[in-house]
Amino acid sequence: MLEIFTILLFLILLSKLVESKINIPFILVIIIFAFMANYFLDLSFLKDSFYEIMYLMLPIILIPDVLGLSTDELKENTSGIFYLAVVAVIVSIAIAVVFTYKINFFKNLEFFHLLLLFTPLMATDVVSVSAIFSKFKIPHKLKLYAEGESLFNDITAMVIFFFIAIPLSQGDDLTAAFLATLTLKIIVFSIAIGVTAGLIGYYLFNISQEYFCKFIVVYLMASVCFLISDELRLSGILSVVIAVIFFKYLFNKGGHYKNKNAVALLLSLTTQEGNLNFRAYIKESQYIGFFANAVIFISIATVIELESLWRYKAEILYVFILTTVIRYLVLSLFIIYKKYPLRWLNILTLGGMKGGLALIMIVSLNDKFVYKEMLVTIVLGVVILSIFIYTILLIIYLFFEKDDLKLDKATEYNIIVKDIKDLLKKEPYTGAYNEIIFEELVEKEISRAQRYNQQFLLVGFQADKSSAKNINNMIRKSDYFGKIDFKYYAVLLPNTSLDDIMQYTKRVQKIIGKNRISIAQYSIGDTKTILYEKLLSGFKHKNKIGIEV
Known part of the structure; x- marks a missing residue:
């Protein structure tokens, strides 16, 4: 045996x-x-x-x-x-x-x-x-x-x-x-x-x-x-x-x-x-x-x-x-x-x-x-x-x-595009990546984190377009700003741990006011689906800032 x-x-x-x-x-x-x-x-x-x-x-x-x-x-x-x-x-x-x-x-x-x-x-x-x-x-x-x-x-x-x-x-x-x-x-x-x-x-x-x-x-x-x-x-x-x-x-x-x-x-x-x-x-x-x-x-x-x-x-x-x-x-x-x-x-x-x-x-x-x-x-x-x-x-x-198939997926997200090149366009005014492109960025970051044993975070929030634009203007060059669905925006923060994030979330909180913030930390073995589940679960926390590890 x-x-x-x-x-x-x-x-x-x-x-x-x-x-x-x-x-x-x-x-x-x-x-x-x-x-x-x-x-x-x-x-x-x-x-x-x-x-x-x-x-x-x-x-x-x-x-x-x-x-x-x-x-x-x-x-x-x-x-x-x-x-x-x-x-x-x-x-x-x-x-x-x-x-x-x-x-x-x-x-x-x-x-x-x-x-x-x-x-x-x-x-x-x-x-x-x-x-x-x-x-x-x-x-x-x-x-x-x-x-x-x-x-x-x-x-x-x-x-x-x-x-x-x-x-x-x-x-x-x-x-x-x-x-x-x-x-x-x-x-x-x-x-x-x-x-x-x-x-x-x-x-x-x-x-x-x-x-x-x-x-x-x-x-x-x-x-x-x-x-x-x-x-x-x-x-x-x-x-x-x-x-x-x-x-x-x-x-x-x-x-x-x-x-x-x-x-x-x-x-x-x-x-x-x-x-x-x-x-x-x-x-x-x-x-x-x-x-x-x-x-x-x-x-x-x-x-x-x-x-x-x-x-x-x-x-x-x-x-x-x-x-x-x-x-x-x-x-x-x-x-x-x-x-x-x-x-x-x-x-x-x-x-x-x-x-x-x-x-x-x-x-x-x-x-x-x-x-x-x-x-x-x-x-x-x-x-x-x-x-x-x-x-x-x-x-x-x-x-x-x-x-x-990507265009079919765009239809599911109610993203109006004429051809595949339109998917690369960012949301007018806010500069956010659409849901499909942001998913690809998250999946690439998962592969990179697995290969080099690094951490990263997703910070999600609900905001109007003016607030979303202000948050996009304050991110680092290495960060990515996009939408995870019709309701929430998120920032992908590569090579970042929870110890580094609290000051950042305070600045985001000032911009979005009373709206909740959710933080999802990548753990070994996490898929894009699991990370998104973490992010959505964080919004259900009693605290204004929900952290899911």
Whole structure:
């Protein structure tokens, strides 16, 4: 086992170094290296324990993805995500199964066999999508749709696979009423388990005194609710998603509720530890989630058998092309209805990479199932093709569309520009950079701070244009002045610590009067998103100057 662990660490480190040097996506590099390593080193443990490893890592990779979601944004875009994650999945499966059955492409497969084949392939991989999108300036709503779809369509696919496709393959008689009742039961009880786990997890988090204990509570919460739901033949993924979302909701509320109810009564027993900064745990979960994802991709590489893939090459290509075309058609209805640009359709289509969850489903088939070897090979082949072909095409497409995507992002910020050059223009009178350019400056400063181990600060405030102009006139040449949204301005202060800032904030306070000031200090591992969350959180402090470290 120590040898396996050492090999894993080495492959992850090597792949990350290659990614940083030649900018090839990590998932492609690690699959290639792991496949090559499997020929020279003994990685049979990963292959033999593939199903167990996938299930072990699944709750772990979900935690950072769910923690990164905004509940407010999910509420605002519920209809869009519901279509992508539920309606689109069901329609895509139906079209793929009926079309293939009608043309009799698989001559020996019955209708329910095709349902077993196509259902896992409608579950997309949120990790691959997030990793690629992080390298480009993507409109926030487009990113939300892609990641929301990838997170929630897993639930739809797993419910259909385990509770409809498998029972049909076993000869069970499923009526419409039974399916409706079963689906309702799965959703309701999975949510109930998730809410209960989230509440207990929050309570344990607050009574835990040590940082390590708090950290373990989050993973224990996710693992336990996934295990319980799985044992009760419910949706473990849905339970984990609900548990983490509810936990995060309670944490953000900090135990302070205007209405007295059962939840508030229980939370009143907790300490004030719940009001501590939660961002440190998010950063740690991202590191552990990254490791878990790397293990999944390495495990996928170990089960690749070129001889088997070549034997079913025609079937793999057919399924890959068919699922791609269907995805494009189904998503086009959504894009047309929402009146989004055509490039969003192309990006969402190529964002449909398959991953470990598809393999978890298909590998779970009974070993006595006569077509298991064929279905597993086809699904594996499509997963590999989608990872490599979709990823490469998506990167190329995003590169050529980067300017238009920036203009789409400008529209989200209500920035009126005619072409990409207009984005470089500063705000009239105040001289502030717009939100997009300021974000780029912050991200460059993060890279520089990481490389040279330096500190920097963001100082945010609300001011009228006259006051904003006065503040811009007093900044240093090395500082940057810009907008973070329609409401707030901010100053980026490179190579500056909290010890250096207090005199500066007093001068800003004189200019803006009673308005609050927020100071966000960069810490190792902070992303632009985390820094902005710090800045916005600082405005909620009781003091006029809120400091978030």
